[in-house]
Amino acid sequence: MTGNLVEIRNLRVEATTDSGRRLEIIKGVSLDIAEGEIVALIGESGSGKTTIALTLMGYTRQGCKITGGEVRVGGVDMVGLSETERAGIRGTTVAYVPQSAAAAFNPAITIMDQVVEVAQIHKLMPAAQARAKAISLFRALSLPEPEAIGDRYPHQVSGGQLQRLAAAMALIGQPKIVIFDEPTTALDVTTQVEVLRAFKTVTRQHNIAGIYVSHDLAVVAQIADRIVVLKDGEIRETGTTSEILEHARHPYTQELLAAFRPKAQERVPEIETTANLPLLMVDQLTVGYGSRLRNGEPLVSAVQSVSLRLDRGRNLGVIGESGCGKSTLARAIAGILPAHAGGITFNGRELGKAGRSRTRNELRQIQIVFQHADTALNPAKSVEDILGRPLTFYHGTRGKARDARISELLDLVRLPKSVRQRRPGELSGGQKQRVNFARALAAEPTLILCDEITSALDTVVAAAVIELLKELQRELGLSYIFISHDLSVVEAICDEIIVMYRGQKVEEITPVRSKVPEHPYTRLLFSSVPKLDPTWLDGLQQDPEQVRTYCHH
C-alpha cells in the first residue's frame, strides 16, 4: 500500500446506448487523492465527472460498466470486489452526498431513520449511540433544532437543510472519503453559502478527504485543494486550486474561466429612445394559484402587486430565489396564467389578462422561452416541424417560403442546416435551447420572456447562448425580460434589474449606473454569489440576523 488514500489507475468505463451501441465514456483516467485532501472534478455535463466519482464505490449507473483499470481505495481495488464486499465499503469507507437531497431521501421514512441506517446496515454502533451521533452531526452542520429535526419527514424541511442532512447521512459511518456530487447546484445562492461553509468545516474537523464534483469553478475554488479538469472522459488539466485559477494552461480550462468572468457591459446607455412610449407597462399585477377565496383573492398568491416598465430595445432582469414568483410573473405577462388583478399595457394598449382574450397579433408579439428545452420541445417532432408550426400559425407561411424561413431561423441561432430533420432527443442541451429560442423568433416578436433559459446549460454553453441573445437583439431590435436566479447572467445582458422576494418586488437597480443595492435582501443575495477567489468564502461577512430572516422561510 502506498501513501495515497485513493489511487485511480487508467480507468475505463463503457456505456451501452439505447440503440445498443457501446461507447467509451471514461478513457483511461488516473487520479490520486491523499488523506484529508479535497479534489474537485470539474467539467461540463457528459464529461464523466460523476461516473468517475461513483467508481470509488465500485458503482456504475445502469448501462455502464467498468472495463479496465484499477480504483484503489485504502489499498483495496473496488473493481475486483464482489457486490457484497462492495456493499461493506459503501457508507463506511466511502460515502456519497447526492446532487439532489430532495430526491435522494425516501419520502416514506423519517430523516433520522435514514441517517442512522448506515450504522444499522453495517452494525457500526447501537441504535441509541447512532441517534446521539446523528444529533451531534446535525449540530455540527448548523441545522436548526438538531434534537427534533430527525423526526420529520423529508418533505417537511427545506432544500438547504436536506442537503446538510444528506451530508450527516454520509458522515455518520465515519468515512475516509466523501463523494460530493454537485451538492449545491440545486440550491439558491444564499443557501449555498451556508451549505458550503458547513461542508468545509466538517471535512476539515474530521480530516475527511473529498471528491467534489461540480461544473461551477467559483464554488469549487472555495472548497477544493486541487482541481481536475475533465472533458469527454479525459483529464485535460490537473493542478492546485490557485494554479488552475491563475495559470490555466489548457485551452478548455481557459474557456471555462473566461465564461465565468463577468463581461463588461459593452452597451452604451441609450437615453434618447426612451423618452416616448414604453414597450411594456405592468401595473400592480397580482397573480396566484388555486381556487378563488370568497373575497376574490386566489388561494396562494405568488406575485403581489408588482409593477415594472420596459422600454423598447432594452432588457429587464428579474432575479430572486426559487419560489419568489419570478416565473409566475412571466407566465402572467404571457397570458398563460391569467393575472388576478392589475394591468398589462403593451405598446400603449391594455392587454387581456388571459391569452384567450388577446388577439393573435398581440400573442405573436410576446413570446416566452421556457427553462427546460427538453420538456418544452415535442420529442416526436423534427426541428423543421417545431419551427414550421408558429410560421404557419402566425404568418400563414407555407411551402417553399416556409422552408426558406426555417433555414433563416436556423442561421439566426447558429445551428447547421443538418439539424432540420432531427428530433430534439438527438440534439445537445445547448442546441435544444437554440431550437427553443428559434421557435420564439419564428413568431417575429418584439418582446421575448426568457425564463431561466441558461440555468440547465453548462457554463461555456450558457455564455455562448447569452452572446447569441445579444447579437440577435442588435440585429432584430428585440427586448428581453430575463428571468434568472443567477446574478451574473442577468448582469451580463440587462439594463435594469428588479429583485423579487416572496412575491414582492423589493428593489429596482440599474447596474449600468452602478447603483448600489439598498434593500438588505438584495445585498445578501449579491454578496452570496461565489467569486473565483479561493478566500472568498472564508472572508465573507454576512449579517447572521439577515441570513436567518431571509434564508429560513
Add this chain to the structure above:
Amino acid sequence: MRRQISSLVMRRLLIALITLLIVSIAVFSATALLPGDTATILLGQSATPEAVEGLRKAMHLNDPAIIRFLKWIAGIFQGDFGTSYANNVPIANLIHGRLANTMKLAGLTAAIAVPFALTLGITAAMWRGTLYDRIVTVATIGIISVPEFMIATLAVLLFAVYLKWLPALSFTNETKSFYDLMRTYAMPVMTLTFGVSAQMIRMTRAAVVETLNTPYVEMALLKGASRPRMVLRHALPNALGPIVNAVALSLSYLLGGVIIVETIFNYPGIAKLMVDAVSTRDLPLIQTCAMIFCLGYLALITAADIVAVLSNPRLR
C-alpha cells in the same frame, strides 16, 4: 394533518356512495329497457289480455318508472330485495346461500393468490433481469394469455379424469371434513388463482421496478444496503398505492366474473345465479345480483384508495 386525512377519507367514501346511487339508476334503467313484457312472459303466450292486465296491476308494473325505482331502493334499504318472478321466492332467500358460497370461494382464492402474487412480483423485481425474473415473467404472460376455461378444462382432465385425485364437480353440501373441503375447492381455487395472480404479479413487479429506479433507492445502494433491504424497506412502501389498487381490481373479479369457473365445476355461486336469472328474465334477481357485484367492486376500490391515502407520508 389528521383532519386532512379524515376529510380525504370521508370524501372518498362520499364519492363511493354517489357512485353506488348512479349505478343503481343504471342497473334499474337497463333492466327496465329489456324488451318483452314481464307479465306476458310469466303467464305464457296463451294468457288472456285481462289476466295479463291483472298481473301487471298486482306487480305494480303500470306505475311510473321513478316510483318503481324509489320503491325498489326503499326495499333494499329495509333488506327486502323483492320477490323472484321465476319461482316466487324472496330474493334474499335465493341469494343467501349462493353469496356465502361465492364469498367462500373468493376468500379462499384471495388468501392464496394475494401472498403468492405479491411474493412473486416483489422477488421478480428484486432480482430484475435475472433468469428467475425471466421465468416468472414468461410464466405469468403465458397464464394471462390462456383463457380460464382452458385451464379449468385441463385441470379437470388431469386431476379428475386421468389421475382421479379430485372430484370433477364441486357439490358444496357434501363436504363433511376439512379433507373433503380441500378436495372440493382445490380445482376452482387453483384455476382462479392462476388467472388472478398473473395480473397482480405483473402490476406489482412494474410498481416496484419503477420505485427501484428512483434516486432514493440508488442512495440506499450507496449506503451499502443489500438488495432485499433496498426493495423491502425503500421501494415497497412507496409502491404500495399502485400495488393495493392492482390487488383490489384483481379481487373484484372474484365477486362476479367467475361464471366460467362456476359453470365448469358446477359450483353454486352467485355468478351462475345471475346467468340463470337472465335466461328466465327474472328482473328483480338480475338487479340484485348486479347491485351486489357493484357493491363488492366499489368496496374493494374504495378500500384500496383509502390505503393509498393512508400510506402517503405527506399526509401523515
